[in-house]
Amino acid sequence: MRRTSPWATGVLMAMTLAALLVPALASDGARDIGDVLASRLVPPFSRDGRGVWHLLGTDAFGRDLLVRVWTGARISLGVGVTGSALSGVLGIVLGAIAGWRGGLADRAIVALGDALLAIPRLVLLLVIASLWGPGLGVVITVLGLTGWMSVMRLVRADVQGVRGLAYVEGAHALGVPTWRVLRRHVLPNAMSGALVAITLGVGNAIVLESGLSFLGLGIQPPASSWGNMIAGGREWLLVAPWIALVPGVLLVITVVACTVVGEALGDDRAKDTPR
């Protein structure tokens, strides 16, 4: 983490802060519906019938979009981070097993990974989310179960690379238990690659969550996520396009920031690894 992009890290931190603070400090909640006729479909940067000023405007029920967008950010960012972290942990564990044990376990894990990669991830998500029913838990689990393959491949290759090195054999010879050799001497070598994949995975997971929610298979209203907010704004597109467009702008900024941070981490790693 020496040469990451400062502005991208800053954007992500600012977003997290806003997601935590804005809904907490707002005078009315993201779900409260007040005087609908006086306050609905107010364009950004204008006042509603009661004279209340809305930075990002209001939706069809007169709910302030600024508050809703940052309430939705809690779910979208949260699902992205936990979903990617879950797939990261799964990938590290499976990659360590495959790379360390080799043999049948290795071939089984690699084959399962290849098979899951052969089904487009969106299709896999759609099938699972529709069979198990929509909801927060299902979305996170499904993101975790369908995203571990790239991390697994990286960790597996790194573990295979150091498995036969002298210091690992040395640790063995000293009688260090296997799990400890793995944890202290092998896995730290694989972590930088996994971290890059997990960081890039956060943006990916956020986009997939928003896609599922857009199709009605993810986060269900009245809970707001960026995906279902975009879906909700779709029918007002010609009258009040800001309802659908504002959450998407935040989504794009978040994903770009995740990509930039991930790629900076990756460049960092490429410099560290001698070729």
Next chain:
Amino acid sequence: MHRLLSRVLDALLLLWLVTTITFALIHLAPGDPATLLISPTASADEAARQRTALGLDAPLPMQYARWIGDVLRGELGVSLVRAEPVTRVIAEALPVSLFLGGVSLLASFVIGTLLGMLQALRVSRRADRAITAITTAIYAAPSFWLALAMVTLFTSGVVWLGLPASMRLPAFGMQDPAADPSAIGWVDRWRHAVLPLLVLSLPGAAGVSRFARRSLRDAANAPHVQAAYARGLTRGAVERAHVLRNALTPLVVLFGLTLPGVIAGSVFVEQVFAWPGLGRTMLSAIAARDYPVVLGLTLVYAGAVVTANALADVILLRLDPRRRTS
């Protein structure tokens, strides 16, 4: 030859695994599929009869064997909602997706490669960074949101910006619903196709340009390129013979890997623009719990991915002599 054979065997094994995973998913899901398929108002006798007719009374291994057997014979079962063979449902939707995917794939690669070449070899550092910022943002945007943004821009946006009314584009469907179906001209069809194709091509071209730029940069910095300049070759000659040739190999592989996206990539675009392709078929099958269609489509998608991967490997083998020996 030996390599090719083992590659084909790998692909077949993979397809079998995918088939098994999809079958397992459907049967691991909470609830008996029969409860989804048999009308809740059916009498007990009727329900039992339908259960037998649908083959759902057999033990799971039997059902699995039957499903594998059907797949091997190229049969994907019968759609529960439309009472038609799944193969026909897929065959009807396939041309729509192939059109959307094919045209946009071609556009993505032509525009993306040219843009990448421009960025890596011609423009200033500042212009390069500006273009990269734009392509990164477009690449990051979810396609359904991009679709809504484009619809806004080319409907009400045209009015707000005071552009000529001819720039307003139809936002939904494949043709003008009010027009006489026999008299719909090509102009109307293409006007309906512009927005879906744009939304599919923009992120595609952005992704390809990012990839091409990087690959060209790496190729241009290689020592043998410096050596070629040192020998006094002109810039054009060096770029043609030493940079482009090396940089385009990974692009060919990327093309192979993107091919399956031709049919899977347009799920959201078909949904937003109401084009009856494979993606929309998948979504409506999922909504209606038409699981033979869901299974069949998943297999088609996976088959496309596996074939494209194998194809990319073979092409790479031909293009890059170093890989033949390893």
